[in-house]
Amino acid sequence: MNAALALRGVDKSFGAQRAVAGLDLVVPKGETCGLIGPSGAGKSTTIRILMSILFADAGTVEVLGRASALEAKDRIGYLPEERGVYRKMRVGAFLDYLAGLKGVSAQQSQARSRDLLGRLGLQDVEKKKCEDLSKGMLQRVQFVASIVHQPELLILDEPFSGLDPVSVRLLKDVIAAERRRGTTILFSTHVMAQAEELCDRVVMIHKGRKVLDEPMAKLRRQFDVSRVLFEPLAPQPGDATELRGVPGVAAVAGTEGEYELRLVAGTDPAAVIREAVVRVLPARVEIARLRLEDLFVGIVKEAGQSEEALRQHLQGLTAGEGK
């Protein structure tokens, strides 16, 4: 596999706390990979190890074919979670400085910065001091700084946090453009909808361990057909019993207003829907889309149990694929 980055058996502890434990992660070139997990899961530590800002206690790191990101810094774009700027510096000078550190000439940097700032709705801020910009504007400026040198690998740590919906859309458009350019993208988030929307692959880590590493398409195939949402037109007390009697339905959850039909593995959802609408007149019937959030919440809930129980839980969630 032609990997843009690879971590193998990476361990990192801070005192007694093990932040990353035996992590294996491979992201092929050109792929967009979402690194998801709850706060404190080890996402930022993993990214910092990838960037050679922190160094692993054990394991190996390979970034763009090099043994360390230090040897490929000019080819990597990085937007850290803890974003900072030189507050007294002008936006244009700040971008030129960072681009210069990445080996981009001042002329190229100015042209690219102007273009990117324009695409992110930040025309006319080049001459302004960083301290004069709002938090959201600064975040977009920092995003420009991470891609102004046209990196081969883009690592974004929580890129959308704190942005308004319009800015999120603008940022997604630019990320999509980078993706089309062939850039490998790794971004961390705890907003599952963003991972669902943007990623080719999802890697979930929890308490420093990788608990899920699957292509998004595979996850969609697995989970799309496992649930059907049913909303009766005229709710009756016996609706739940009627729906539970539909062949292929394992369980019914919910109240009189809306039910979730959990299907037996391998059941054709179309057959279930046809039978269900005969028994109860529907106002709305919908095959539940994958909600990565459910997976996420499930894993976090399982965290209270043993590691073995957690793995069993995940195996249950991903069972069926590849059989």
Add this chain to the structure above:
Amino acid sequence: MINLRRVGLVARRDFLVTVSNKGFLFGVLVMPLIMTVLIAMVPKMMAHSGTQVAVEVALIDHSGAVTEALRQELDPATLAAARAAQARQATGQLGPAGAGVARAAAAAQPDIPHFTLQALPPDATLESQKAWLIAENLGKYARRALVVVPAAAVLRTDGGFETYALYAPRNLPQDAEGILHDAVRQSLISARLRATGVDPALVRSATEVAPAHTELVSAGGKQQTGQGLNRALPFIMGVLMFMGIMMGGQSLMTSTVEEKSSRVVEVLLAAVSPLELMWGKLLGQMGVGLVSLGVYVALGVLALLQFAMIGLIDPLLILYLFLFFLMSYLVYGALMQTVGAAVNQMADAQSLLGPVMMLLVLPYILTIFVGGRPDAPFSVILSFVPPVNAFIMMARLASSSPPPVWQVLLSLLASLVAACTTVWFAAKVFRIGLLMHGKPPNIATLVKWARMS
């Protein structure tokens, strides 16, 4: 592997940001300028140039032996001769090369007041003369004074000699008061000598020795020295080193703390390695220190040229000053940078900065003692003990008895080893400290980080 292009870019930015800062410009350029102007202007302003004060002196001479002597002492020709003698004395202390200073000092002195003496009858009293003494509307530069000399001030009694009294209103200038006291004292001495049958002129000539200066003798021949400057130069070298290091080191620490607290450091670490960032900042602020030192040295040289004393400074001394500065800066700068990387805000830096400041202030103070005893075992041994050795060696080099070249080179080598060791330690702590937040660490924690790294 360090990328020199990145190091250069970081250094350039740090240097330009610091030297274009208003505080730096004020500290390095405006402050010395203001001080120079003040040094040049204040004596002239004090001198009331072109405004000679006229002092009417009333004398009640109960001895009857002082009046003529005092009249003689207050004569303009006598006063002018006394001032010329003072200038010669100053020239002698500074050496021939310091003649310019003596001339400048003489030029900055106020005009000699013009005294007129009026002898009053012995029955006059302070009370009867009080209205005359404090009279107003005398004119802008007219002043008055009353001297009372008792008979026992000239003729010895069982209780010894009595002294005189000088009465004056508040507006009598300090220099006129000083001249008047000196004149009365000289008059009394002359009167007492005459009363015992000794010629005052003979005593005066016997007690006066023309000033001479020390001539250093070495294999290379004789060299005249300026004792005053020789005494001050070791300390001046200490001050210059201290100021250069503080200028660079302080802004190095501040900018590191700012980058860490504003979180921009992680953005930087995505583009440069911690070692590149550290070296870039260290070199950038070294440039700041060099500019500060250069400005002060240039001003010093200008001042020496102005006073025709440039011959007292060996150009090699300035070269050594810059070499020892660079070595010391690396030691103290790296330590200050370590402190900056370890803390989250300037307020947290104080406890860690204390020992570093002690290490910096101690040798600076020692230069005063080392300058006076440059060959003492204490001075020689400390010349090789980092980090104080750079200050001590500079003080010895600037003293009247410079050390042999091998000692200077050995001291430079000791500084180089110290600089390498400190930068190595700083690099280890810097790498860990930059991303550490929370409780400020103590020195033991810094050592632990260095071992972890």
